[in-house]
Amino acid sequence: MNITLEQAEKIIEVAKEKSISLNTKMNISVVDTGANLLAFVRMDGAWLGSADISIKKAKTARFFDMNTGAIGELSQPGGPLFNIEHSNNGLISFPGGVPIKNKKGEIIGAIGVSGSSVENDHAVALAGSLAL
Amino acid sequence: MNITLEQAEKIIEVAKEKSISLNTKMNISVVDTGANLLAFVRMDGAWLGSADISIKKAKTARFFDMNTGAIGELSQPGGPLFNIEHSNNGLISFPGGVPIKNKKGEIIGAIGVSGSSVENDHAVALAGSLAL
Amino acid sequence: MNITLEQAEKIIEVAKEKSISLNTKMNISVVDTGANLLAFVRMDGAWLGSADISIKKAKTARFFDMNTGAIGELSQPGGPLFNIEHSNNGLISFPGGVPIKNKKGEIIGAIGVSGSSVENDHAVALAGSLAL
Amino acid sequence: MNITLEQAEKIIEVAKEKSISLNTKMNISVVDTGANLLAFVRMDGAWLGSADISIKKAKTARFFDMNTGAIGELSQPGGPLFNIEHSNNGLISFPGGVPIKNKKGEIIGAIGVSGSSVENDHAVALAGSLAL
Numbered sequence: 001m002n003i004t005l006e007q008a009e010k011i012i013e014v015a016k017e018k019s020i021s022l023n024t025k026m027n028i029s030v031v032d033t034g035a036n037l038l039a040f041v042r043m044d045g046a047w048l049g050s051a052d053i054s055i056k057k058a059k060t061a062r063f064f065d066m067n068t069g070a071i072g073e074l075s076q077p078g079g080p081l082f083n084i085e086h087s088n089n090g091l092i093s094f095p096g097g098v099p100i101k102n103k104k105g106e107i108i109g110a111i112g113v114s115g116s117s118v119e120n121d122h123a124v125a126l127a128g129s130l131a132l
Numbered sequence: 133m134n135i136t137l138e139q140a141e142k143i144i145e146v147a148k149e150k151s152i153s154l155n156t157k158m159n160i161s162v163v164d165t166g167a168n169l170l171a172f173v174r175m176d177g178a179w180l181g182s183a184d185i186s187i188k189k190a191k192t193a194r195f196f197d198m199n200t201g202a203i204g205e206l207s208q209p210g211g212p213l214f215n216i217e218h219s220n221n222g223l224i225s226f227p228g229g230v231p232i233k234n235k236k237g238e239i240i241g242a243i244g245v246s247g248s249s250v251e252n253d254h255a256v257a258l259a260g261s262l263a264l
Numbered sequence: 265m266n267i268t269l270e271q272a273e274k275i276i277e278v279a280k281e282k283s284i285s286l287n288t289k290m291n292i293s294v295v296d297t298g299a300n301l302l303a304f305v306r307m308d309g310a311w312l313g314s315a316d317i318s319i320k321k322a323k324t325a326r327f328f329d330m331n332t333g334a335i336g337e338l339s340q341p342g343g344p345l346f347n348i349e350h351s352n353n354g355l356i357s358f359p360g361g362v363p364i365k366n367k368k369g370e371i372i373g374a375i376g377v378s379g380s381s382v383e384n385d386h387a388v389a390l391a392g393s394l395a396l
Numbered sequence: 397m398n399i400t401l402e403q404a405e406k407i408i409e410v411a412k413e414k415s416i417s418l419n420t421k422m423n424i425s426v427v428d429t430g431a432n433l434l435a436f437v438r439m440d441g442a443w444l445g446s447a448d449i450s451i452k453k454a455k456t457a458r459f460f461d462m463n464t465g466a467i468g469e470l471s472q473p474g475g476p477l478f479n480i481e482h483s484n485n486g487l488i489s490f491p492g493g494v495p496i497k498n499k500k501g502e503i504i505g506a507i508g509v510s511g512s513s514v515e516n517d518h519a520v521a522l523a524g525s526l527a528l
Contacts, residue, residue, distance in 0.1 A: 004176050005173055005174065005175055005176050006176075008173075009173075034180065036174075036180050036183060037172060037174065037183050038173070038174050039172060039173045039174070040169065040171060040172040040173075041137055041140075041141070041170075041171050041172075042137065042168075042169065042170050042171070043137055044136050044137050044138075047327060047328050047329065048166070048168050048298070048299050048326065048327050049299075049323075049324065049326075049327025049328050049351065049352050049355070050327075050328075051168065051169050052351045052352045052353075053348070053351045053352075056350075056351055072346055072347075075346070075347065076341050076342060076346065077341045083347070085347040085350045086350070090350040090351060091350065092347075092348070092350070092351060093346065093347060094344055094345055094346060094347075094348070095344075117344070118344045118345070164298070165298060166296070166297060166298015166299065166300055166444070167298065167300070167444050167445075168298060168299070191445075192445065194444065194445075195443060195444050195445025195446075196443050196445050196446075197443060209472050209473045210472060212490055212491075212513070212514045213490055213514070214468055214471070214472065214489065214490060215468075215471065215479070215481040215488075215489060215490075216449070216488070216490070218452075218481045218482070218486040218487065218488065219445065219448045219449045219452055219486060219488060220445050220448045220449075223445070268440050269437055269438065269439055269440050270440075272437075273437075298444070300438075300444050300447065301436065301438065301447050302437075302438050303436060303437050303438070304433060304435060304436040304437075305401055305404075305405075305434070305435045305436075306401065306432075306433065306434050306435070307401055308400050308401050308402075312430065312432050315432060315433050
């Protein structure tokens with residue numbers, strides 16, 4: 001099972017709506033089961049630097065099948081995964097990346113969102129991840 | 133003047149329709165005036181390796197404000213721009229990248245398409261570039 | 265609106281004067297609205313390694329439309345943006361990068377300065393950013 | 397002996413004048429004896445993609461103490477330096493990079509110019525290299 005572009009577009013649509021409801025401007029990425037980029041949008045006026053971050057968040061969430069924030073808890077100084085961000089051409093380990101599951105609960109991809117506080121980034125990613 | 137996400141989404145929609153009419157599966161990228169990624173889609177079943185190529189085509193077309201194929205004619209062995217592809221973290225200099233102009237004729241971004249023959253890639257990019 | 269080279273040269277001139285007044289030797293970069301390099305100088309005797317830092321500071325300030333030091337406050341261990349520096353081919357998140365605004369208050373680029381203490385780097389960048 | 401920023405600024409000024417006289421818009425870079433970037437300007441409206449090319453041309457000219465075009469003659473298929481462009485994070489081996497000498501004839505840096513035909517690029521670089 002892999003995510004389709006139609007599903008990714010639905011996810012992005014829901015994420016954009018959530019972003020607007022939070023009065024934010026986001027970069028939104030969706031990757032597939034292979035952690036390869038499937039769809040991306042940068043909302044008008046969103047930070048330029050958040051494009052790469054949103055892609056890396058989506059990849060990171062699929063690389064390890066967990067929310068990106070969970071990795072960041074382990075990658076702190078003294079933690080078991082300290083500086084894991086150096087791998088895979090750069091991980092992002094703070095909130096905003098969330099796995100995407102199908103109705104059976106199988107992971108079929110991930111969404112990454114960047115452009116506001118990490119709380120907002122996560123809220124938008126979570127909304128998108130639940131769109132299907 | 134810079135391209136908007138709404139314009140980019142319209143361009144991608146037209147490009148997807150053109151791709152379907154040619155019975156192809158494409159990766160389609162749109163960059164803005166600063167050559168920064170604005171929107172991207174990979175159609176279901178399209179080559180994974182063409183995602184990066186489509187992004188690089190769009191960037192290349194905006195970097196030099198011309199169709200990517202025009203650069204490739206100059207970058208051949210013995211040509212005046214031989215191996216220009218080594219610049220800018222990698223250019224793509226075969227057809228499939230086309231500048232996007234507004235109604236005044238000003239360049240506001242570029243589209244890059246990859247996933248089939250270069251003739252088809254160019255045809256889809258051209259269709260997208262004329263969508264506005 | 266985008267910054268012009270004439271504006272960038274004025275900004276660099278003011279930044280150089282500020283640097284001399286502080287008895288420092290700086291690398292000074294200006295990027296445009298697309299975060300693309302527009303102008304750069306390395307003052308005689310300035311650190312070689314600060315050239316790349318000044319460019320990355322300017323890019324970082326434009327990527328997120330804020331002073332680079334504001335990002336560094338959030339990217340510390342335990343902070344919400346820990347290790348954000350791994351994105352965008354390398355951010356610099358300590359002081360010395362400042363957005364540049366036009367008279368309407370619109371961001372039209374950014375300046376990045378490196379070569380001394382972060383306090384001096386920021387003071388020079390700030391002086392440059394206010395030159396227009 | 398190393399080039400000074402004042403000398404680099406003089407070189408860039410002459411190169412800009414030559415560029416204007418040729419009705420072109422150029423990216424102009426100067427590197428020092430260590431092949432490290434010393435000064436850079438992108439003239440308004442010049443190609444975005446030529447910034448990196450102008451820097452690589454200047455570096456290439458200093459890396460090998462010869463005009464970049466001379467390397468391109470040797471890097472063709474079947475030539476002795478085929479694909480040397482893969483080294484040093486990317487060389488540019490077509491015309492537009494020229495060493496800079498002091499009055500004793502010692503090489504003190506190099507200039508790289510990109511933004512038009514290679515003939516124009518070289519003409520502007522040559523004019524700049526002779527400015528001292």
